[in-house]
Amino acid sequence: MSGSATLGLPLGAAAPGGASGPAGLRSDLRLIAGMIDPHARVLDIGCGDGALLAHLAREKAADSRGIELSQSGVNICVSHGLSVIQGDADSDLAAYPTGAFDYVVLSQTLQATRHPRQVLEDLVRIGKRAIVSFPNFGFWRIRLVLLAHGRMPATGLLNHQWYDTPNIHLCTIRDFVVLCDEIGIRIGQSLTLDRHGRPYRLDPRGSLANLLAEQGVFVLSREKI
Amino acid sequence: MTASTARILRSRPVSDWPGHRLAVTEKMRLDCGVDFGPFTIAYQTYGTLNAERSNAVLVCHALTGDQYPADPHPITDHPGWWTTLIGPGGVLDTDRYFLICANVLGGCMGTTGPKDLDPATGEPWALDFPLITIRDMVRAQKRLIDHLGIESLFCVIGGSMGAMQVLEWVASYPDIVFAAVPIAGAARHSAQNIAFHEVGRQAIMADPDWCGGRYLSLGRNPARGLAVARMAAHITYLSEPALHRKFGRNLQDRNAVSWGFDADFQVESYLRHQGSTFVDRFDANSYLYITRAMDYFDLAAEYDGMLPQAFADSKARLCIISFTSDWLFPTAESRELVHALNAVAANVSFVEIETDKGHDAFLLHEPELFATLRGFLAGCAEHRGLARAEG
Numbered sequence: 001m002s003g004s005a006t007l008g009l010p011l012g013a014a015a016p017g018g019a020s021g022p023a024g025l026r027s028d029l030r031l032i033a034g035m036i037d038p039h040a041r042v043l044d045i046g047c048g049d050g051a052l053l054a055h056l057a058r059e060k061a062a063d064s065r066g067i068e069l070s071q072s073g074v075n076i077c078v079s080h081g082l083s084v085i086q087g088d089a090d091s092d093l094a095a096y097p098t099g100a101f102d103y104v105v106l107s108q109t110l111q112a113t114r115h116p117r118q119v120l121e122d123l124v125r126i127g128k129r130a131i132v133s134f135p136n137f138g139f140w141r142i143r144l145v146l147l148a149h150g151r152m153p154a155t156g157l158l159n160h161q162w163y164d165t166p167n168i169h170l171c172t173i174r175d176f177v178v179l180c181d182e183i184g185i186r187i188g189q190s191l192t193l194d195r196h197g198r199p200y201r202l203d204p205r206g207s208l209a210n211l212l213a214e215q216g217v218f219v220l221s222r223e224k225i
Numbered sequence: 226m227t228a229s230t231a232r233i234l235r236s237r238p239v240s241d242w243p244g245h246r247l248a249v250t251e252k253m254r255l256d257c258g259v260d261f262g263p264f265t266i267a268y269q270t271y272g273t274l275n276a277e278r279s280n281a282v283l284v285c286h287a288l289t290g291d292q293y294p295a296d297p298h299p300i301t302d303h304p305g306w307w308t309t310l311i312g313p314g315g316v317l318d319t320d321r322y323f324l325i326c327a328n329v330l331g332g333c334m335g336t337t338g339p340k341d342l343d344p345a346t347g348e349p350w351a352l353d354f355p356l357i358t359i360r361d362m363v364r365a366q367k368r369l370i371d372h373l374g375i376e377s378l379f380c381v382i383g384g385s386m387g388a389m390q391v392l393e394w395v396a397s398y399p400d401i402v403f404a405a406v407p408i409a410g411a412a413r414h415s416a417q418n419i420a421f422h423e424v425g426r427q428a429i430m431a432d433p434d435w436c437g438g439r440y441l442s443l444g445r446n447p448a449r450g451l452a453v454a455r456m457a458a459h460i461t462y463l464s465e466p467a468l469h470r471k472f473g474r475n476l477q478d479r480n481a482v483s484w485g486f487d488a489d490f491q492v493e494s495y496l497r498h499q500g501s502t503f504v505d506r507f508d509a510n511s512y513l514y515i516t517r518a519m520d521y522f523d524l525a526a527e528y529d530g531m532l533p534q535a536f537a538d539s540k541a542r543l544c545i546i547s548f549t550s551d552w553l554f555p556t557a558e559s560r561e562l563v564h565a566l567n568a569v570a571a572n573v574s575f576v577e578i579e580t581d582k583g584h585d586a587f588l589l590h591e592p593e594l595f596a597t598l599r600g601f602l603a604g605c606a607e608h609r610g611l612a613r614a615e616g
Binding site: 063065071081087092097100 | 542544565567568570574575576577579593596597600603605607
């Protein structure tokens with residue numbers, strides 16, 4: 001469930017620690033890193049090759065840990081001195097105690113989980129704050145492909161064919177916001193990003209953001225932030 | 226006298242063996258309730274303890290291991306069991322770390338065990354030796370660490386039974402262990418593992434030369450029983466694919482089966498060799514006691530059945546490592562440990578290494594194991610503020 005692997009996004013760095021600064025990070029990871037306070041305890045779920053973990057450890061002196069589905073990703077992380085276990089968001093979050101981390105990060109992975117609602121509830125239980133980024137299925141290009149060609153979109157962030165995609169629970173930004181409201185998760189800071197990973201100055205709850213943004217980054221909590 | 230005992234008698238006297246000995250004069254309360262002592266701990270060290278005494282690594286040996294991970298064995302002259310890892314510039318870099326490895330309590334390589342003399346009778350302890358647990362082994366190691374003036378261990382590392390000791394260290398002395406690496410281990414010995422150990426023990430006890438454990442006093446040696454125990458155990462350290470790759474159904478020095486019970490197959494010959502060389506270097510009663518210690522190991526039971534409680538006070542950074550083809554200590558058991566550690570939000574890494582070499586992989590050339598250990602230790606050393614080796 002490595003976000004970088006499953007979604008075919010460019011890796012922030014060839015190896016953890018290889019990125020010299022925030023510029024080397026994937027755009028959503030760069031924004032996420034900016035939301036995290038120094039010295040925080042962070043759990044990155046689906047940490048891939050550990051680019052965010054390495055960045056947080058180096059730049060924020062964070063106590064950062066990771067969970068990664070692919071064993072090769074885990075082994076790369078650990079061999080670079082990062083604390084990472086093999087596991088996934090669906091089966092391994094239940095073991096963690098409530099409030100164990102200041103931040104729990106789930107980047108580009110929610111749509112690949114079996115039980116996204118349960119995962120979201122676990123995120124805000126384990127972390128005082130959860131930071132979630134995901135591709136927006138309401139993005140105009142995706143709508144256009146479906147409308148114009150009548151075929152499942154395989155474009156941009158979602159570049160898999162329908163029969164081999166790991167993304168089994170796609171949602172729009174509006175879907176996400178509605179679910180958070182339903183299960184009592186508070187949305188704090190939120191960003192919607194364009195195709196180049198640059199933030200829009202749009203109300204993330206509005207129709208325009210749901211149409212224009214290719215992805216969203218949301219800070220969630222059980223308590224009011 | 227058997228050939229093997231003759232070979233042991235021809236080998237160097239114990240007093241000439243490399244390493245050091247610590248005489249523990251104060252009695253130590255064992256889990257079985259006995260106040261045991263005085264006793265001796267035989268240990269070996271590699272590298273130099275730094276001025277801050279912050280670079281000590283305790284290496285814990287497995288069931289049939291010893292305190293010589295990087296020395297030739299004083300009896301067999303075989304290379305040490307972790308020469309793959311230990312050395313200048315190695316994964317366990319002797320230019321950077323101060324390595325300590327002690328023979329376990331109940332062992333037969335210099336630390337007091339059932340073959341040593343019971344001061345009360347002047348005869349070998351044999352079965353009068355008290356039952357030992359993994360926690361007792363660790364308690365004895367703690368005496369050694371105290372004696373060496375080390376207040377905090379940079380790392381405790383070991384495979385198999387060594388991993389059990391690592392976990393016991395993390396649980397019993399949470400403030401002392403900075404990093405911990407249990408390899409191919411588990412929080413408890415499984416029913417299947419106890420079953421295999423029982424086969425081994427029964428083989429020893431069925432040997433007429435065992436004599437109720439008093440073979441040393443009677444000048445005998447249950448070598449056949451111990452060899453069978455080793456043969457059975459050795460199978461559990463390998464895997465079916467590894468055995469097949471190595472031997473298949475190949476015949477040993479012959480073109481056709483012998484229609485008899487010679488070692489027709491290479492795999493039989495190999496096992497017989499494993500058995501017969503083992504008895505040269507190991508004491509049968511020690512084998513009984515140490516296998517029992519492993520059987521009794523159940524870390525959760527020491528904490529009211531709550532495994533996470535064992536790690537509740539730990540500040541250690543852990544790296545748990547398992548091997549895909551290890552059916553003696555399968556990955557699922559390492560994963561249980563990981564979940565228990567997650568339950569207390571411990572700092573844990575978990576790596577499963579793909580190999581067909583079975584449980585013994587922790588002793589073999591496994592580049593991915595080396596890379597994992599190197600990276601983990603380097604990260605920990607950085608957090609510990611350990612300087613890199615000079616030069």
